[in-house]
Amino acid sequence: MTFDEFKQMAMVSMTEICREIFHEKQTSIKIKKEAVAVKNLVNIFNTALKLSNEKGFQTMSLRDLSRNTGLSMGALYSYFASKEELLEIIQDQGRRLTRKILTRQIDPNSSSDEKLCTAIRTHLYLTEVLHKWFYFSFMETKNLEKKQQKKSVEGELATEQIFIDILKQGNREKLFHVENPILTASVIKSMLQDWYVKRWKYTLRQITVDEYCNFVIDFIKSAIKNKES
Amino acid sequence: MTFDEFKQMAMVSMTEICREIFHEKQTSIKIKKEAVAVKNLVNIFNTALKLSNEKGFQTMSLRDLSRNTGLSMGALYSYFASKEELLEIIQDQGRRLTRKILTRQIDPNSSSDEKLCTAIRTHLYLTEVLHKWFYFSFMETKNLEKKQQKKSVEGELATEQIFIDILKQGNREKLFHVENPILTASVIKSMLQDWYVKRWKYTLRQITVDEYCNFVIDFIKSAIKNKES
DNA sequence: GTCTATAGTGCGATAGAC
């Protein structure tokens, strides 16, 4: 699976995400026509992510957002009830997407070796496609209220659990030799995170997602493969 | 070297850092008596780091800072010229400290193997001692003005260069087999970063800095050691 | 050296015209 194939298969477009949000958030969104609402939502989210990733969500004022979207303050408030809610919607959507795509891509019947590659590749591709979204989620978690923060923590641990399970399966199949699956999953995750957190560095060095992906897979396999087999 | 030994050797106390700042920032700091100034600076920085790490620097108002330090708004402004400058001072100090301690600890004449262990251990210990400071630096970089941001980037690349050099030395000494030193240094750094960025996770799992350190060293060595020797 | 009081700005949010 290449990156381009992934993009098509995953069908994760901003438009699709916004359509989903439109149907779920009928309480906050006062607009009735889907076409109008989705078009503006795409604009609002894209702009909000752009501005927030430049200077932080708190620093971005709704006047900034208004200016950059071309929508008035009043119009913006037809799409969310408060600035706080805008933050929550973005966060929530990102979390659900990760979970959905990750578990969808991994074939439960494949070997631990295959699963590991797929999980790493899928995670990197996903964060590549929605890199603004992930960077935002990562940086703004602490600005959420307690209840929403807890959800973020659970999301993070759930993703990690996927890797822990794969590593344990690898031990059983004698393909891997992993003494500490929890810490191993933890450092794997840190490498995956680096791709979207320190994206500027990889752009600077002209490293593509596939290069990074192949490197990470090789690196991890060298570290954990069972030398006795 | 254990963590406790490091703490004493490094002599990095909040008080010492603040004394240094006091002598350098005579322009902004209007207080003349060292004893008074240092005492209040320790208070201000500790509180600022605490509040910022909970909810972000921008969200922390100077009224918050005033309330939590017990100092009035007027008094605070005797220690820095603007909120922006407070941010810069904290950032700058953290960067310089990293550089100083890292290069001081590594013996230029030791083997690549020893150097790698020392660099990893020192980095982890340092970020453990000053974990609030590093978390702050990491999270607030994008709120700096362009010129300061550039310094941050340079600092990051400089730290990475230390690891790149060690890995290349290891190749020459035939202790390591590292095909891509840049990407390898990059993922090593991401693991080290995880210790202070996702600190809550390791606290939750009751993993000590020494446990994490030993694990990371083993993991990296498994991945890069020269199998032909 | 530290305080209180306040100037001046820009914010989030909303009401009501179109």
Place this chain on the structure above:
DNA sequence: GTCTATCGCACTATAGAC
């Protein structure tokens, strides 16, 4: 469905009393 106008509030920063 979108706009403009505006309210009330909290912010950074400073001036001047003590």
